[in-house]
Structure formats: structure tokens, C-alpha cells
Amino acid sequence: MRTVEELIELANAHLGTALAPADAERELTELAGWDSVHLLRLIGLLEQVLDRPVPVDAVLQARSLRDIWSAAVTA
Amino acid sequence: MPDRDPAPAPGAALRTLHARGRLAAEYPAVRELLAAADRDTLDFAGRVLAPLDPEEVLAHHPDTPVVRVAVTGRGTVGELVPALTAQLARHGILARTRVCGSGGYLGDLADPNSPLYAHRPEVTLCVLDPLTVWDTVEVPWQPLEVSVAAERRRKVLGELAQLHAASAPRGATLVLNTVPLLRRFTHQLTSLAQRAELGGLWKQFNADLLHMARPSAGLAVLDLEPVTSAGVRADEPRLGTYAEAHCTADLLTHYAREAAHLIRGLRGEAKKCLVLDLDGTLWDGVLAEDGPEGVTAAGTLRGAAFGAFQLTVKQLAAQGVLLAVCSRNDAEAVRRALAEHPEFPLRPDDFATVVAGWGSKAEGVRTVAERLGLAPEAVVFADDTPFERESVRAGVPGAAVVELDAEPALHTERLLADGWFDTPALTDEDRLRPVRYARRAARVSSEAASADHRAFLATLELRVEISPAREHELARLAQLTLRTNRFNLTGQRLSAEQVRQRAAAPGAAVLAVRAADRFGDEGVVGAVLARIDGNRLRVENLLLSCRVLGRGVEEAVLAGLLAAAREAGLTAVHAVWRPTRANAAVRTLCPRHGFRTVTGPGAGPKAPPGSGTAAGPAAGARAGSDREDGAETGVQTGRGTGAATGAESRAPGEVRFEHPLRTLPPVPGHITLRLRLTGEPAQPTADGTEVGACAPSRS
Numbered sequence: 001m002r003t004v005e006e007l008i009e010l011a012n013a014h015l016g017t018a019l020a021p022a023d024a025e026r027e028l029t030e031l032a033g034w035d036s037v038h039l040l041r042l043i044g045l046l047e048q049v050l051d052r053p054v055p056v057d058a059v060l061q062a063r064s065l066r067d068i069w070s071a072a073v074t075a
Numbered sequence: 076m077p078d079r080d081p082a083p084a085p086g087a088a089l090r091t092l093h094a095r096g097r098l099a100a101e102y103p104a105v106r107e108l109l110a111a112a113d114r115d116t117l118d119f120a121g122r123v124l125a126p127l128d129p130e131e132v133l134a135h136h137p138d139t140p141v142v143r144v145a146v147t148g149r150g151t152v153g154e155l156v157p158a159l160t161a162q163l164a165r166h167g168i169l170a171r172t173r174v175c176g177s178g179g180y181l182g183d184l185a186d187p188n189s190p191l192y193a194h195r196p197e198v199t200l201c202v203l204d205p206l207t208v209w210d211t212v213e214v215p216w217q218p219l220e221v222s223v224a225a226e227r228r229r230k231v232l233g234e235l236a237q238l239h240a241a242s243a244p245r246g247a248t249l250v251l252n253t254v255p256l257l258r259r260f261t262h263q264l265t266s267l268a269q270r271a272e273l274g275g276l277w278k279q280f281n282a283d284l285l286h287m288a289r290p291s292a293g294l295a296v297l298d299l300e301p302v303t304s305a306g307v308r309a310d311e312p313r314l315g316t317y318a319e320a321h322c323t324a325d326l327l328t329h330y331a332r333e334a335a336h337l338i339r340g341l342r343g344e345a346k347k348c349l350v351l352d353l354d355g356t357l358w359d360g361v362l363a364e365d366g367p368e369g370v371t372a373a374g375t376l377r378g379a380a381f382g383a384f385q386l387t388v389k390q391l392a393a394q395g396v397l398l399a400v401c402s403r404n405d406a407e408a409v410r411r412a413l414a415e416h417p418e419f420p421l422r423p424d425d426f427a428t429v430v431a432g433w434g435s436k437a438e439g440v441r442t443v444a445e446r447l448g449l450a451p452e453a454v455v456f457a458d459d460t461p462f463e464r465e466s467v468r469a470g471v472p473g474a475a476v477v478e479l480d481a482e483p484a485l486h487t488e489r490l491l492a493d494g495w496f497d498t499p500a501l502t503d504e505d506r507l508r509p510v511r512y513a514r515r516a517a518r519v520s521s522e523a524a525s526a527d528h529r530a531f532l533a534t535l536e537l538r539v540e541i542s543p544a545r546e547h548e549l550a551r552l553a554q555l556t557l558r559t560n561r562f563n564l565t566g567q568r569l570s571a572e573q574v575r576q577r578a579a580a581p582g583a584a585v586l587a588v589r590a591a592d593r594f595g596d597e598g599v600v601g602a603v604l605a606r607i608d609g610n611r612l613r614v615e616n617l618l619l620s621c622r623v624l625g626r627g628v629e630e631a632v633l634a635g636l637l638a639a640a641r642e643a644g645l646t647a648v649h650a651v652w653r654p655t656r657a658n659a660a661v662r663t664l665c666p667r668h669g670f671r672t673v674t675g676p677g678a679g680p681k682a683p684p685g686s687g688t689a690a691g692p693a694a695g696a697r698a699g700s701d702r703e704d705g706a707e708t709g710v711q712t713g714r715g716t717g718a719a720t721g722a723e724s725r726a727p728g729e730v731r732f733e734h735p736l737r738t739l740p741p742v743p744g745h746i747t748l749r750l751r752l753t754g755e756p757a758q759p760t761a762d763g764t765e766v767g768a769c770a771p772s773r774s
Binding site for chain 1: 115126317
């Protein structure tokens with residue numbers, strides 16, 4: 001996974017969300033249809049795709065999709 | 076981005092529906108798509124179905140069965156909702172789910188004014204995560220401290236169950252679960268002796284929880300040990316530590332699957348019949364090639380695996396699951412193969428019916444259902460051939476299809492992966508069902524041999540006895556309300572406890588209908604739920620097992636009731652019909668017996684005024700649980716003492732009837748009827764029909 005856009009694609013494909021690349025910087029709380037259950041599931045999806053553990057504490061504290069991507073991918 | 080696997084057909088179709096915003100509009104298709112869905116598709120389905128507004132689905136499909144579910148628990152349990160939504164959708168049930176305060180199950184269940192009770196749940200899932208009990212144990216601890224904390228928690232849970240019974244709608248069920256014991260706790264003890272002690276006391280805690288279960292009376296306990304022992308990890312330490320989400324998604328997915336079957340069972344939607352393929356399913360070999368003598372279910376390694384599977388099937392049959400064969404083979408070859416292998420655990424008379432021929436399996440399954448008088452969706456079909464499974468999936472909507480494959484050693488696990496036959500409690504009737512259906516088959520062939528139906532009936536020596544249900548019959552009556560779909564005037568579902576409460580109410584006439592003929596005793600085949608209200612008999616529901624239909628029993632029941640009411644000095648009998656998915660045929664039952672249709676308030680079987688114990692016809696939570704129209708009114712009126720208010724409001728499509736008891740229909744001549752409204756013995760009448768003249772106490 002090289003870009004935050006791929007993370008957004010991953011979420012849309014498995015969570016049924018309709019996120020756009022422009023949503024990458026927005027606060028998670030402002031994203032339509034996003035909730036904490038999505039975040040828990042996304043952690044599992046990221047670990048499957050990356051085939052390695054992600055820093056769960058950092059991802060849980062992320063405030064935007066880009067934060068999640070940074071925490072998960074650049075860790 | 077690599078997708079983990081190519082989307083299978085159901086997944087792709089589901090994604091298309093979601094992308095087009097058509098999930099609500101095409102909700103019935105979702106059930107079909109999920110029937111064969113893999114794990115990822117079910118996961119995706121849960122994510123996109125959970126946010127769907129149930130009202131939107133109902134606006135498109137008002138007939139969709141609905142269940143109101145409250146979810147609470149220790150820790151974060153929101154992750155359960157998508158999984159549960161998908162599992163229920165798989166059974167065609169629409170969930171109205173409310174997730175209550177995270178971790179606050181004590182407050183949710185103890186406070187009658189909590190949001191949980193405001194949701195009016197029919198089922199409350201209280202998820203006990205692996206930190207249950209441990210959240211009150213202080214370091215340093217010994218097994219004794221854990222034992223005390225566990226016992227204290229169990230008592231609290233028992234009290235919460237009582238509070239739930241008092242505050243949730245009547246007939247609601249609270250679901251608890253056993254608590255997995257984590258290695259990260261056991262191994263904090265270094266002494267092997269103490270570790271064993273901890274293991275023992277924890278199992279005792281779980282055993283005590285399981286012993287509290289009374290699924291027919293509002294408390295169910297899911298045993299998670301079989302789930303974890305099958306390899307499902309219980310806890311997620313990272314999400315537990317950082318997000319209070321201690322259960323793994325995997326555990327919650329399995330929990331949801333079990334809970335959905337429990338909900339189906341509570342609603343009386345347990346499947347009734349297991350239809351089995353033969354070649355590669357029940358035995359090793361191909362009958363058409365190897366011949367009747369060449370197929371095996373013993374004697375070889377592979378054969379023995381089939382034999383073990385047959386034993387599992389036999390075990391299910393012993394609990395009332397009807398067995399049938401659907402095979403693409405010559406009927407004679409099948410008959411010989413079944414008859415000529417005494418070493419097979421399953422014998423020819425274990426099967427209620429055998430369909431063998433060269434038609435499609437979908438056709439075969441429908442024939443089985445027809446012969447046994449079952450709805451096709453009451454069937455589970457198991458086959459090792461994908462083509463045959465697809466044929467049944469496509470041709471018999473609603474039937475469950477079990478995917479077996481070329482490995483017979485896995486047949487048992489695959490058959491039991493879903494609890495299709497799960498039911499709150501077994502009755503004696505269940506154990507005897509296969510014998511009774513076999514007799515039914517004997518009657519059918521005897522009828523076929525008889526030139527005329529009336530002459531056939533006359534030879535049956537049919538005896539029908541109707542009288543107040545005895546204590547040991549109450550569970551059977553509840554089961555009839557759950558399992559009977561066609562001959563069911565209102566579709567109202569009742570638990571054994573609710574039947575008991577009704578029978579104990581003043582003026583109640585909760586009657587069991589028993590039948591016997593020269594082929595044998597049928598036991599309790601029907602129920603009359605009625606009540607004396609002033610000088611009227613109000614029939615709140617009337618149910619008869621499909622097994623006895625077509626023999627005049629229904630005519631005898633109605634004629635007998637009317638006669639008994641007149642003998643008791645009453646002036647009218649009232650009844651009501653409410654449409655359900657399956658009872659259209661009994662809409663005309665009352666008019667055919669001299670009832671007139673009435674309009675206006677107060678004509679139907681209203682609930683006893685001010686009664687908080689005897690449920691009115693629309694009062695039980697189960698009443699509306701599987702019926703779109705009753706889902707709301709049923710639960711609303713079921714709360715507190717509001718039953719009487721609900722009685723005056725009619726359910727959509729409801730029709731009320733009244734019989735003025737002037738001209739009574741006759742009891743069919745081939746039936747000897749004994750009917751008592753109360754426990755006192757009846758006086759024989761001139762025509763040999765006995766009808767009890769005693770009215771129930773009106774105290």
C-alpha cells in the first residue's frame with residue numbers, strides 16, 4: 001500500500017463506505033457514515049493487506065484517514 | 076490494491092445492489108445472495124446492511140419479518156451489530172438493533188427506564204467478554220478470590236435476568252454466554268496445583284451460568300466453549316487494551332451465527348426436515364455403477380466415515396427431525412440399497428419418505444415437503460454435488476442448503492455448522508414425530524388404496540379429545556404456537572411460560588386437542604386458546620398440526636367448541652383471523668362454520684381488562700415478532716398492563732367473527748369427540764359426542 005488513496009479504496013471495498021480521495025485530510029468525526037466500528041475493522045483489514053501488525057494504539061488515535069495511513073504504513 | 080480474493084458471485088451481486096442504493100428496495104434478494112455467501116461477503120453484507128433504515132426496507136417490503144434486538148455487554152460490543160445483521164438477513168429477518176452503553180450492562184439491565192428497555196427488545200444480547208469477573212479481581216489474587224468474584228457475578232447476572240423479565244416486553248429473551256478462560260490469566264499462577272484449581276472453579280462458574288438457562292422462559296445462555304475449542308480465538312489483547320474491545324471479530328461473528336439461530340428457534344422457525352442425497356452423502360460409492368450391494372457405509376476407512384455421519388443423522392432424527400431421501404437413481408435400486416444393508420446405522424424406516432428418480436433435486440425436495448405436509452422452506456437439503464445444491468437453492472427459495480464435499484469425515488461438521496434445527500426446548504412430541512409421520516405415510520397409502528375418501532375416513536376410527544391442557548402439555552402447546560404456520564388463526568407465538576400464565580388466568584380455556592386413530596395415538600395435535608368473557612367465549616387462537624388436516628379434525632374442534640359454549644350457557648363465540656405469511660387458507664374457516672364477520676370495536680377477543688398477566692391476543696412480544704404488521708403493535712401493547720388498550724386496535728388485515736350459537740354445525744360423523752372446557756368430566760350426549768357443559772370459573 002503506497003498511498004492514502006489505496007487505503008480509501010480498501011475501506012470502500014470492504015466497509016461499503018463511499019469515501020473520496022478528498023476525504024483523506026478530513027476529521028474522521030466529519031466523515032459521513034464513519035464510526036468507531038469501521039476503525040476496528042479497518043485495523044484488521046490493514047494487517048491482512050500489509051501482512052504485518054500495525055501499531056494499534058497509534059491508529060486508534062488517528063484523527064484522519066491520512067493519519068491512519070501514516071501510522072499503519074510508515075510505522 | 077490487491078483484493079484478497081476474487082469476489083464470488085453473491086458478493087459481486089451484493090456490491091452492485093449496495094452501489095446502486097438498491098439494498099432496501101431489493102431486500103428479499105439479499106437473503107438469497109447470503110444463502111451461499113462466503114465469510115467475506117457476509118462481513119461486507121453486515122457493514123452495508125447495519126446502517127440501513129429498517130423502515131426503508133419495510134416501506135418496500137411490508138411483509139419482512141422483524142426482530143427487535145438490544146445489544147449490551149461488558150466492553151465495546153458494537154462490532155457485533157454488523158455480524159448479527161448479516162446473520163439475521165441470511166434468515167430473511169430484518170433486525171431493529173440498538174446498541175446500549177458501552178460496558179454498561181449493569182445499568183442497562185437493572186434500570187427499568189434505561190434506553191435498552193425503551194427499545195422494547197424481543198431479544199437482549201448481553202455479551203460477556205473474556206474480562207468478565209477479572210474486572211473485579213485485585214492483584215495479587217489466589218484462586219479463592221476469583222471463585223468469590225465469579226460467584227458474585229453469577230448472582231448479579233441471575234438478578235439481572237429477573238429484572239429483564241420484569242422490564243422487557245412479555246416473552247422477551249435475555250441471552251448470556253459462558254466466559255472463555257484466557258491463558259494469560261491461568262498462567263499468572265505459577266503453581267500447577269493452583270492453576271488446576273482455577274481451571275476447575277472457572278468451569279464451575281460457566282456450568283452455573285449454563286444451569287441458569289431456561290430458553291423457554293426468557294433466559295438463554297450461549298456456550299462459547301465449542302466455538303473456542305474449534306479454534307476461534309476469544310480475545311484481542313491490543314484492541315482490548317486500547318479500545319475496550321476484548322472479543323475478537325471472529326468470536327463475535329461466531330456468536331452472531333449462534334444468536335441468529337437462537338432467534339430463529341425462539342420464533343418457531345426451526346427447520347423440520349433433513350433431506351439427504353445418497354451417493355457420496357450417506358454412503359461411499361455410486362449406486363447406479365456399483366449396484367445396491369456395492370455401496371458402503373462400514374468396513375472400509377472411508378465407508379466408516381459415512382457410517383459415522385449416518386449416526387449423526389440418526390441422532391438428529393431421535394429429536395424429531397424428519398429424515399427424507401432425495402436421490403437421482405432408480406427407485407427400485409434405492410429401495411434395495413436401503414433395505415439390503417443391515418450394517419448401515421440408518422434403516423429404511425428411519426426415513427419419513429424417499430424420493431428417487433431422474434427429475435431435478437429441486438423438484439424432489441418440493442415433493443418431499445408436499446408428501447410430509449411441510450412448507451418447502453422448512454427443509455434442510457444436504458448434498459455433496461454443487462450442481463444439485465444450486466438446483467435446490469434456485470428452485471426452493473428459503474430451504475437451507477448444506478454444502479458437503481468429497482471428504483465424508485467432514486460431513487458431520489458441515490451439517491452442524493448451522494443450527495438449523497435449534498429449538499428452545501424439546502417435548503415428548505418431538506421424539507415421537509418420526510413415528511407419527513411414518514403413520515401419516517401409512518394413512519396416505521391406505522387412503523390411496525381406498526376408493527373414496529369418505530369411506531376411508533370411516534375406517535380410521537378417529538377419536539378427538541379436547542380438554543384443558545395438563546401441566547406436562549404446556550410446553551407442547553407453546554411449541555405448536557411456534558411451529559404451526561398454516562393452520563394458525565393469528566400467528567401469535569407464545570413461550571411455555573406465557574401459555575402457563577394464560578391457563579392460570581381467570582376464565583381461561585387453554586385447551587389441548589388430542590387425536591388418535593387405528594394407526595396409533597397422535598398425541599397433542601392442536602390447541603385452543605380461549606377465554607370466557609361475561610357470557611361470551613373468546614377464541615384468541617386456534618392451531619392444528621398439518622399432520623392431522625384433511626381428516627375432519629378442524630370441523631370437529633369448531634363444532635365441539637360451539638356446542639360446549641352453548642351447553643355452558645354462553646350466548647356467543649368470538650374468533651379472530653390475522654393474516655400471516657402462511658395462514659391464508661384458514662381465513663374462511665370460521666365463516667364455513669356459521670360465524671358471521673363483524674365490524675366495529677369490541678367484537679374480537681379482547682384482553683381481560685386490567686389484567687397484567689393474561690396476554691391479550693396482540694399482547695405477547697412474540698405475537699408480532701415474525702409478522703410485519705404485528706411487530707410494532709404486539710410489542711407496544713405487551714408492555715406493562717397495556718394489554719387491554721391493544722385489544723381495541725385491529726392489526727392490519729385482521730378479520731373478526733362472531734357465532735350467535737343458534738344453529739350449530741355438526742361434528743363429522745366419522746369422529747368420536749370428547750370436549751371439555753374445564754377439568755370436570757363431561758356428560759355423554761345422545762349422539763355419542765360428549766361436550767362439557769361446565770363453564771370455567773369466572774372469578
